[in-house]
Amino acid sequence: MIWSWDYTFEVLPEILAAFIVTLEATLAGFALAAVLGLAWATARMSPVSWLARGASGIVEFVRSTPLLIQLYFLYYVLPDYGIALSPLVTGILALGLHYSCYTAEVYRAGIEAVPRGQWEAARALNLPTGTTWLRIVLPQAVKPTLPMLGNYLIAMFKDTPLLAAITVMEMLQTAKLTGAVSFRYLEPLTITGVVFLVVSLIASYAVRYLETRHAIRR
Amino acid sequence: MIDFLQTHLPALIEGLRVTLQLTVGGAVVALLLAVAAGLGRRSRHRWLRWPANVYVETFRGTSALVQLFWFYFALPFFGVSLPALVTGVLVLGLNSGAYGAEVVRSAINNVPRGQWEAGRALNLDERKVLFRVILPQALPMMLPPAGNLLIELLKNTALVSLITLSELTFTAQVQRAATLDTVPLFALTLLIYFFVAQILVAGMRRLERAVTRHRGGAA
Numbered sequence: 001m002i003w004s005w006d007y008t009f010e011v012l013p014e015i016l017a018a019f020i021v022t023l024e025a026t027l028a029g030f031a032l033a034a035v036l037g038l039a040w041a042t043a044r045m046s047p048v049s050w051l052a053r054g055a056s057g058i059v060e061f062v063r064s065t066p067l068l069i070q071l072y073f074l075y076y077v078l079p080d081y082g083i084a085l086s087p088l089v090t091g092i093l094a095l096g097l098h099y100s101c102y103t104a105e106v107y108r109a110g111i112e113a114v115p116r117g118q119w120e121a122a123r124a125l126n127l128p129t130g131t132t133w134l135r136i137v138l139p140q141a142v143k144p145t146l147p148m149l150g151n152y153l154i155a156m157f158k159d160t161p162l163l164a165a166i167t168v169m170e171m172l173q174t175a176k177l178t179g180a181v182s183f184r185y186l187e188p189l190t191i192t193g194v195v196f197l198v199v200s201l202i203a204s205y206a207v208r209y210l211e212t213r214h215a216i217r218r
Numbered sequence: 219m220i221d222f223l224q225t226h227l228p229a230l231i232e233g234l235r236v237t238l239q240l241t242v243g244g245a246v247v248a249l250l251l252a253v254a255a256g257l258g259r260r261s262r263h264r265w266l267r268w269p270a271n272v273y274v275e276t277f278r279g280t281s282a283l284v285q286l287f288w289f290y291f292a293l294p295f296f297g298v299s300l301p302a303l304v305t306g307v308l309v310l311g312l313n314s315g316a317y318g319a320e321v322v323r324s325a326i327n328n329v330p331r332g333q334w335e336a337g338r339a340l341n342l343d344e345r346k347v348l349f350r351v352i353l354p355q356a357l358p359m360m361l362p363p364a365g366n367l368l369i370e371l372l373k374n375t376a377l378v379s380l381i382t383l384s385e386l387t388f389t390a391q392v393q394r395a396a397t398l399d400t401v402p403l404f405a406l407t408l409l410i411y412f413f414v415a416q417i418l419v420a421g422m423r424r425l426e427r428a429v430t431r432h433r434g435g436a437a
Binding site: 002061063064065066067068069070072073076077080158159160161162164165172175176179184185186189190192193196197200201204 | 275276278279280281284285287288291292295369372374380387390391394400401404407411412415416419
């Protein structure tokens with residue numbers, strides 16, 4: 001038999017421990033993407049044209065180039081400017097930046113779906129622009145986007161193995177190194193795949209639940 | 219500037235050639251799998267539906283890089299050792315194909331039921347209804363999401379550098395290590411990817427227009 005259960009149980013605890021790092025990277029990266037994406041989305045709708053065009057350009061560029069090179073870029077370039085971050089923090093920055101350009105699109109769709117009358121009502125009540133955004137538009141815009149944001153959270157989770165390329169000891173890197181020690185890659189890599197599969201299947205069910213709940217409320 | 223381009227551009231273009239091979243090869247594999255699995259998931263036969271479901275859920279549920287490493291490092295334990303380029307094309311195709319299957323399936327589901335019934339009423343056999351009535355109407359709906367998947371595929375080719383294939387990203391890394399021209403070199407590499415992505419987007423737009431014009435503009 002090719003598969004060794006003894007070896008499986010030997011490496012399982014190490015890989016599961018590394019899952020914590022994967023989870024940290026996902027959650028911290030997504031927190032950044034959620035906030036930064038909102039900044040891009042509002043900047044793109046700004047009446048100041050250089051701001052709107054600049055934000056659109058950046059979002060378009062980041063979205064159509066590979067995350068891996070963006071990761072290398074931050075990893076090698078930031079230290080040159082005296083910014084010494086740990087590989088994990090660098091990875092979180094890159095993930096957050098990359099996915100903020102996807103969440104920006106999601107927010108934009110959400111903001112555009114807010115009826116014009118809401119803006120007009122806010123203006124009629126003489127609310128300042130900041131208050132209109134924070135108290136009127138965004139609360140209505142963000143909620144319907146939650147399932148889409150959930151999908152990007154799952155996508156980001158599945159992109160965390162890229163951090164292995166800048167030496168972060170997340171699940172894949174741990175699996176590869178344990179495999180290299182014993183010359184047996186089959187079990188550690190399969191376990192890693194299964195963990196990803198189980199977590200993202202559960203997460204997609206959660207997102208689907210969010211979608212149906214929202215649909216019923218409408 | 220000229221010096222910099224003379225040092226790096228020939229190598230990067232060589233890398234780009236491999237990146238394009240991966241993109242095109244992966245897209246062909248993905249297209250075949252997407253149609254097969256997309257139709258398979260709608261099949262009446264359990265022995266078609268089941269493998270299609272398992273394929274789509276497995277490849278959508280795990281990470282592309284994990285899949286790549288698995289095929290490159292773990293598959294040899296089953297006696298199958300593939301070269302890096304073949305592994306890259308295969309995994310990129312399998313990965314995008316799983317997402318593409320959902321595109322195919324949802325586009326077919328969005329064709330009104332009446333079209334199936336009308337086809338049947340005209341006494342067309344099942345296959346003719348599918349290929350002559352349903353798919354031509356589903357195709358225009360598939361193209362925009364397929365274009366997005368193609369860009370994702372292009373971006374994913376960078377992952378193949380991690381199994382030591384000298385495509386664009388790998389080449390950029392090697393050149394960086396040799397010259398330490400980090401910022402301009404990575405900036406140039408990103409620009410090349412961006413440029414290729416723009417060409418792909420423009421190509422998909424043309425294809426969309428061609429398909430809708432063929433249908434007399436009625437969507």
